[in-house]
Structures are given as C-alpha cells and as structure tokens.
Amino acid sequence: MARKPVARDAVLDAFEELLIDVGERAATLDAVARRAGVSKGGLLYHFPNKEALITATLERLDRLAGEDLAAMADAKEGAAAYFIRSSLWSDTPMDRSFVAATRLAEVAHEEARRRFAAIQQHWLDLIGKDVGTAMAKAVLYMGDGLYFNAMWESGPSGNPGNRREDVEELLAAVERLRG
Incomplete structure (x- = not known):
C-alpha cells in the first residue's frame, strides 16, 4: 500500500488554514500536523519549529x-x-x-x-x-x-x-x- 507523501505545501496549507480559522496561538505544531494529516515527525522534517512555518508562510x-x-x-x-x-x-x-x-x-x-x-x-x-x-x-x-x-x-x-x-x-x- 502506497503511503500518502508528506508534502511541504500540505503542511503550509494546514498552517495557513489554522491561522485563518483559529488564529496564531491555536495554530500549534500538533494542530498543524493533525490538520495536514501527517505525523509530528513528518511536520518537523520540513519545519523544525513554528518560526520556520511562519517564515515559509x-x-x-x-x-x-x-x-x-x-x-x-x-x-x-x-x-x-x-x-x-x-x-x-x-x-x-x-x-x-x-x-x-x-x-x-x-x-x-x-x-x-x-x-x-x-x-x-x-x-x-x-x-x-x-x-x-x-x-x-x-x-x-x-x-x-x-x-x-x-x-x-x-x-x-x-x-x-x-x-x-x-x-x-x-x-x-x-x-x-x-x-
């Protein structure tokens, strides 16, 4: 069974959606990983911290x-x-x-x-x-x-x-x- 690829853009999209829907404080790394459908490790592979997500956004x-x-x-x-x-x-x-x-x-x-x-x-x-x-x-x-x-x-x-x-x-x- 093929695994769903961890896509950098999917993580960024999830962060963006959370910022829009619930604001910056609630857009935690855990919430972003859940929204993107990736593990926290998968998220951290692309973005080592929240500031990296902000920079990419x-x-x-x-x-x-x-x-x-x-x-x-x-x-x-x-x-x-x-x-x-x-x-x-x-x-x-x-x-x-x-x-x-x-x-x-x-x-x-x-x-x-x-x-x-x-x-x-x-x-x-x-x-x-x-x-x-x-x-x-x-x-x-x-x-x-x-x-x-x-x-x-x-x-x-x-x-x-x-x-x-x-x-x-x-x-x-x-x-x-x-x-």
Missing part, C-alpha cells in the same frame, strides 16, 4: 504578492482598476495567504508587518503610476475598504456577487481620479 505571501504585482503592472485596464477588481474575496491562494499573514500581524509579528508594509508600498507605486501619487492612497483605501467590508458582511465564504455593484461604482470613481 511569509515567503509564500511574498511570492504570491509578486505574482499579483506583475499581473497588476501588466493589466490593460490599469493598476488602479486591477486593484479594485481584485479586492473581493475569491478564495485564491493570494487571498488565503493574505488573511493568514494578517493573523500574524494582528499578534504583533514584526516580520509580517514589515512584509505587509513592503507589499503596500509596491501597490501604491503601481497605482501611483496609473492615477498619480496624490490619488494612489485613495484607490488603495477604496480597495481595502471593499475587501474588509465584504469580509465583515459575509466572511471568506460570502458571495462577492453582492459587491459587484460597489466595484463598478469604485471603478467609475477611479476614472474620475484619472480625469
């Missing part, structure tokens, strides 16, 4: 944010419109990684906060090239507000269709900012 966030920033830079509609359109929960790896890392930042994990600040600055730089630096924060706050209001209203499993009209209204505002 933040590296994943950086990689996914880099991919998202590249897509934003290449968006035909412009960086500002891309940012607004992508500010609804769609259960993407980036969404899950972002919320999991937010849980780390909530408990004053300085490296998580530093990485968020860097990502935010990259967003601002790209949006600023599109609508001007004076309006970039307005667009950033529009997208953040859209994202967090949708989360408060319905959580990650909510229906983003309820916010499509909001997205269109914000995109119209972005066009006025460009004007």
Whole structure:
C-alpha cells in the first residue's frame, strides 16, 4: 500500500488554514500536523519549529504578492482598476495567504508587518503610476475598504456577487481620479 507523501505545501496549507480559522496561538505544531494529516515527525522534517512555518508562510505571501504585482503592472485596464477588481474575496491562494499573514500581524509579528508594509508600498507605486501619487492612497483605501467590508458582511465564504455593484461604482470613481 502506497503511503500518502508528506508534502511541504500540505503542511503550509494546514498552517495557513489554522491561522485563518483559529488564529496564531491555536495554530500549534500538533494542530498543524493533525490538520495536514501527517505525523509530528513528518511536520518537523520540513519545519523544525513554528518560526520556520511562519517564515515559509511569509515567503509564500511574498511570492504570491509578486505574482499579483506583475499581473497588476501588466493589466490593460490599469493598476488602479486591477486593484479594485481584485479586492473581493475569491478564495485564491493570494487571498488565503493574505488573511493568514494578517493573523500574524494582528499578534504583533514584526516580520509580517514589515512584509505587509513592503507589499503596500509596491501597490501604491503601481497605482501611483496609473492615477498619480496624490490619488494612489485613495484607490488603495477604496480597495481595502471593499475587501474588509465584504469580509465583515459575509466572511471568506460570502458571495462577492453582492459587491459587484460597489466595484463598478469604485471603478467609475477611479476614472474620475484619472480625469
């Protein structure tokens, strides 16, 4: 009988899920191993401690944010419109990684906060090239507000269709900012 392989990504996914579902304190190594369906020894083979899991989670966030920033830079509609359109929960790896890392930042994990600040600055730089630096924060706050209001209203499993009209209204505002 073939054994289920111990996959590094499965362990990271389990840690991410626990961060989202129950927060950093409850995301213990034992809980991660259980959620991933691996032995604690299997987990420790890939991640010798919780800090190593956190580091890998933040590296994943950086990689996914880099991919998202590249897509934003290449968006035909412009960086500002891309940012607004992508500010609804769609259960993407980036969404899950972002919320999991937010849980780390909530408990004053300085490296998580530093990485968020860097990502935010990259967003601002790209949006600023599109609508001007004076309006970039307005667009950033529009997208953040859209994202967090949708989360408060319905959580990650909510229906983003309820916010499509909001997205269109914000995109119209972005066009006025460009004007």
